[in-house]
Amino acid sequence: MKRIHLLFLSLFFAFQSINAQDVVQSEVSASNYPQPPDVLQKDSVLVAHGHTRKDPYFWMRLTDEQKLETPPDEQTQRVLDYLNAENEYTQTVMADTEDLQEKLYKEIVGRIKQTDESVPYFKNGYWYYTRYEEGKEYPIYARKKGTMDAKEEILINANERAAGHDYYNVTGLEVSPDNKILAFGEDTLSRRVYHIQFLNLETGELLDDKLENTTGGGAWANDNKTFFYTTKNKVSLLSEKIYRHTLGEDHAEDELVYHEKDPSFYIGVGKSKSDEYIMIFTGSTLTSDYHILKADDPNGDFKQFTPREEGLEYSIDHYEDKFYVVTNLDAKNFRLMETPEGATAKQNWKEVIPHRENVLLQGIEVFDNYLVVNERGNALTHLRIIDQKTGEEHYLEFEEPAYVAFLSVNPEFNTNKLRYMYSSFTTPISTIEYNMETGEKDILKVQEVVGGHDPSDYVTERFFAEARDGVKVPVTVVYKKTTEKSADTPLLLYAYGSYGSSTDPYFNSARLSLLDRGFIFATAHVRGGQEMGREWYEEGKMFKKKNTFNDFIDVADHLIKNNYTSADHLYAQGGSAGGLLMGAVANMAPEKFNGIIAGVPFVDVISTMMDETIPLTTNEFDEWGNPKNKASYDYMLSYSPYDNVTEKEYPHMLVTTGLFDSQVQYWEPAKWVAKLRDKKTGDSLLLLDTNMEAGHGGASGRFERFKEVALEYAFLLKLEGMVEN
Incomplete structure (x- = not known):
């Protein structure tokens, strides 16, 4: 520096x-x-x-x-x-x-380390990471199979894709369940309107499929050929429709599976951490609404999670035979509920963590044996670890008077290790792995300040x-x-x-x-x-x-x-x-x-x-x-x-x-x-x-x-x- x-x-x-x-x-x-x-x-x-x-x-x-x-x-x-x-x-x-x-x-x-690399995370047999090369403006998205000693496979070199454009952004990278096809969105105008393309990761060739006027992201069904995505209103740029696309078929023939007709709502589609559900989210400032579909049944009909109710806000996480629900139902600062997989309507929700007047429950991360709760109180963030078998709980401790700690990428259920990020006005962003069983911390990466x-x-x-x-x-x-x-x-x-x-x-x-x-x-x-x-x-x-x-x-x-x-x-x-x-x-x-x-x-x-x-x-x-x-x-x-x-x-x-x-x-x-x-x-x-x-x-x-x-x-x-x- x-x-x-x-x-x-x-x-x-x-x-x-x-x-x-x-x-x-x-x-x-x-x-x-x-x-x-x-x-x-x-x-x-x-x-x-x-x-x-x-x-x-x-x-x-x-x-x-x-x-x-x-x-x-x-x-x-x-x-x-x-x-x-x-x-x-x-x-x-x-x-x-x-x-x-x-x-x-x-x-x-x-001060920026020009040749740099993110902390890899493991998902579905591959280690995924992002790296930068000296003098280059854009990231390179890559993966390695099984071990970080394996040969690198470049998914997207955004420097090459950006050539010839005054503006370039790539987003929504999603790999098919069989690891063979990459979906990604590109914007070359800076209007946040993306076209989605598909890359054959085995041959390196782009497929003919090209989805226009989208939000950039989407979700794969488990058949490796069905992709759900969101389109925008061409005038207001409001996200309003969700389509089902089958690889190799004409984009113009894609089936409309959801149309949000209330212009005060945003919509989007994604996949549960369990990979078992495709989930459509639609929400306004005050109201949430989810529709779910089994990822093994890509041609099925989406089911509303619970009837839409003005003023009811919630988010969902699927785990085994149930859903966790973070909601403001009778809880201004939100509380945690759970409900059976086959009975998701509001009347079936049961409380797991009650509402607290001085603590905002922002979200959760679910593991086989642990539940991690992201909270905010007294203008500080907190991470609360709950052992789901014993009910014992503790908070991660942070020493600085003002800081931020938040959940990182945690794609696996069957692990005792939590990835989170930590930073403050004086401490560079750090990626930390915390053993929820032993309490040991491993600092995987600290943002380097050159000089x-x-x-x-x-x-x-x-x-x-x-x-x-x-x-x-x-x-x-x-x-x-x-x-x-x-x-x-x-x-x-x-x-x-x-x-x-x-x-x-x-x-x-x-x-x-x-x-x-x-x-x-x-x-x-x-x-x-x-x-x-x-x-x-x-x-x-x-x-x-x-x-x-x-x-x-x-x-x-x-x-x-x-x-x-x-x-x-x-x-x-x-x-x-x-x-x-x-x-x-x-x-x-x-x-x-x-x-x-x-x-x-x-x-x-x-x-x-x-x-x-x-x-x-x-x-x-x-x-x-x-x-x-x-x-x-x-x-x-x-x-x-x-x-x-x-x-x-x-x-x-x-x-x-x-x-x-x-x-x-x-x-x-x-x-x-x-x-x-x-x-x-x-x-x-x-x-x-x-x-x-x-x-x-x-x-x-x-x-x-x-x-x-x-x-x-x-x-x-x-x-x-x-x-x-």
Whole structure:
């Protein structure tokens, strides 16, 4: 690892001691750069519930067909010209950081072990693993028969498959039960729409079968020729149909086996760990539904596990003659039930692990003799081991104040060994094998940080900040031991806070480039996630969404009051739904932050949620509300970042997006930036960076994406007056 020189550290702290922020404010201002791009304003009148909105940038919307049309039509050309002009403006403003960006990129990539390999796992007679070769952007998926000393068989070399594509992603690799055919999905546009192909692993030849417009994954029946897969609505990209395909037969003749007609539900199909069942999952924000079919009967009819019931959530695991059911039935934080294989309806479920008020039961892993329970309590993850014969149980012990531990790949039932992953802000991701019988631990792999990494050089803290309504919000902080907490210390505060997705303290080697330069990094575990249990999620969605924004602002206040930083050196970052958080915070408390990074931000809440042709919209009415209902419309309108831009001073802002983003359409951040340019006062920087080839996840490839990270870090360092020569 490249480390910052002690001389530079001393100069850095000396620079801060002579009021670095004064220098930043005098040097980093929009007036020092050419004028930003002009953009056409063309009012569209949007009326709902007797309320009128005028949107001067509604015209920016393009369809996928327009984006790909050659030559582009007039509207498309106007949009592309605007996005390219913004990119050029960003490059102009950030020109003085080009060397820094290159240095950051080389630092970050330099910490990654280029020739690397995952820990192999054993399934159905083969050891499977993924490896990377030096200088290559994409993984190689491989296996060895019986022993790791056997000859390697390459399943997919994604580097070869990616040739000629600006974007490439392979997913859903599934090997047939007889180990002879590989199914895999590919996306070359970054819209998360995959075609599935089949590879003969004995001859290395691709079969003629090609399944279009899919989610990428699927499940093999036990006859080795029947494959179940999910297709998407071609307009909304909603997963809605499941088909049965027989190898060698015309794709157009595939049989529809399930059609989800409720557009608020996602669907998918997979196979049980026991390999005995094909399972169709369909679920909305609040409701789950499963349909099952014996994998030995591929032409049979799927059976509903239990009648669909609004508000009933559950997941299932098959073992021997029964199913385990993790459910919220009379249990907000979920409990574990079991039911006979032949009687799966809800009235037959019997309790195995009861509900607990302060512990969220997230999932299980079933073995012949043991049951492993994945739990979350007090903003930490826990792994609970239960001996199914004796009933004795214990928890794995972890010593750090903040960490994450989660289940890894465990395909076998007949073993006493559990694979799990462990990490923290200071500890690289580790793969550990735990003997559930003897208690012995074997560390199979620790993520290598090239150049070396000593966790003891860094400090992690976990504390709780009091929100305005008295709720205690968990906060995790990491910084280098040599960094002094003070009003002059730069701090980057990150959060997500939506969909019940918990933001855990994973190690990130790229982050060292900020920590080694004197930054503090903090995560606010705001409501809307699930860090403190299911209630934590429910208190941060629908008509309580503003708790997410208030929590973030109140954590910022706590950090300032406790002398971790000051408003002059405090920065905020979030992406996607976390970008919505950034937009709301920018409107609600711009004075508390010197800069904000909003990645692929969901900021045009009303217009997006009013349009059911846009991907994700109908699935998320129970997350945000349906604005076709007046109460939801009014509440969403009160915080929607785009609709609440006003004439005020905003922090410095860097906004990123991808032209082919299917999750948050590019026009949301583009419109938001245009409106901010028109309305904002003051002299802060406002930059838009659009990846013209990528989608929601940014650039594909192992290393290419770090160029975007380097830009973000350079933006922060520029604002801190720390642009290195």
